[in-house]
Amino acid sequence: MSSSNRREFLQGSTLAAAGLLAHGLFNQVSAQATPDGPFNVGVVGCSRGLAHIRATINSSQSRLKYICEVDAGRLANGMKIAESLVKEKQAEMPAPITDFRRMLDDPGLDAVFIATPNHWHAPAAILACTANKHVYVEKPGSQNPWEAEMIVAAARKHNRVVQMGNQRRTWPGIREGIAKLQEGIVGETLYARCWYNSARGSIGTGKPAPIPEGFDWNMWQGPAGPEQEYLDNIAPYNWHWRWKYGNGELGNNGIHALDVARWGLAVDYPTKVTYLGGRYHYQDDQETPDTGSALYHFGSKGISWDCSSCLPRREEKNSFVIFYGTEGSLHIQGAGYVAYDLKGNEIAKGTGAGGEQEHIDNFLTCIRSGEKPNSEIGDAQISTMMCHLGNIAYRTSSVIDFDPEQKKIIDNPAAMNLWKREYRDGWEPKI
Helix, strand or coil: CCHHHHHHHHHHCHHHHHHCCCCCHHHHCCCCCCCCCCEEEEEECCCCHHHHHHHHHHCCCEEEEEEECCEHHHHHHHHHHHHHHHHHHCCCCCEEECCCHHHHCCCCCCEEEECCCHHHHHHHHHHHHHCCCEEEECCCCCCCHHHHHHHHHHHHHCCCCEEECCHHHCCHHHHHHHHHHHHCCCCCEEEEEEEEECCCCCCCCCCECCCCCCECHHHHHCCECCCCCCECCCCCCHHHHCCCCCCHHHHHHHHHHHHHHHHHHCCCCCCEEEEEEECCCCCCCCCCCCEEEEEEECCCCEEEEEEECCCCCCCCCCCCEEEEECCEEEEEECCEEEEEECCCCEEEEECCCCCCHHHHHHHHHHHHHCCCCCCEHHHHHHHHHHHHHHHHHHHHCCCEEEECCCCEECCCHHHHCCCCCCECCCCCCCC
């Protein structure tokens, strides 16, 4: 959005005027759900969150009351998308805000959808749980191991339904494949291999620059300490590749594959983890590896994840995840699976719908029913912990020995120093 358009949005939009600086906004918005009516929800973040906006408006179980975003241009885009859908689905437009804490003041708000950068996932979810809101949080759900424990503790203390956005847990074709795997279609399953390939370019070298008009850099930083001057190559996306804000490709895309692999093998925490790789393709500000392999040992089973994020390797036809059993293999491909015997003969296959809607509907259904959602935060954060441990192994050039009972790294002070991060003053999560 150009500077003039940003200025017009901030100065001219009655929606923005109604919402951007409002404290106690719930006094202006009817947000009382009936016991059998749709849940009142808010979406935080208008990039990944655009899918949440569409899904919550399209769901008969929810009514979108708030859209929150710290960037005026993205907020305007989110409101535009909502406007195109609302007329057919709900009676009123959602209110736009830039500080999501304002929506937490609303006693009639039932649930919050968090689609922010990773450094905001757990702090925002913990605040929402503390305000007695149910939470749908995007993957990975936490930025470090300490937060992975805290977000689960907050959900338990406040008895909230918290679902993570690893949607494959709900996709019917993949659920069918995992069920067949665990029924023994390829015998005893011993190992899973995962892949991620892409063609990302350089993020360059960031330069100090004026904060763009309409962008709340202070709120964007939120809990991430120490204070950071604005650089022109962090937002809106390249924060993924800085340890202060993101979790690299392992926490960005690896989480999806590792979660499916752990689910299929029916394992919990690994006992040994290592990750070897590097930033090979470009010399720039990226701190996380673009290429590498993470290995996870579970005693009698194992998982590997291979990443090539700057070279797509299109000639290599790897599946998303492959499970290897004593009598064959099962491949997760797209929204389905294919199983083979030891001679390479196809013995079963299936597919189904993908996307956001069913996973979000599962979350909303479980709020009302009290059932466990498909990616309940306690189980989801075990998969996320695999990403955290892999990144810590990479950053310390070590093999991590992990105690699944105590949930602690063993005899590795350098690794334990990365268990928790630094927070800006007043932002450290508390339960």
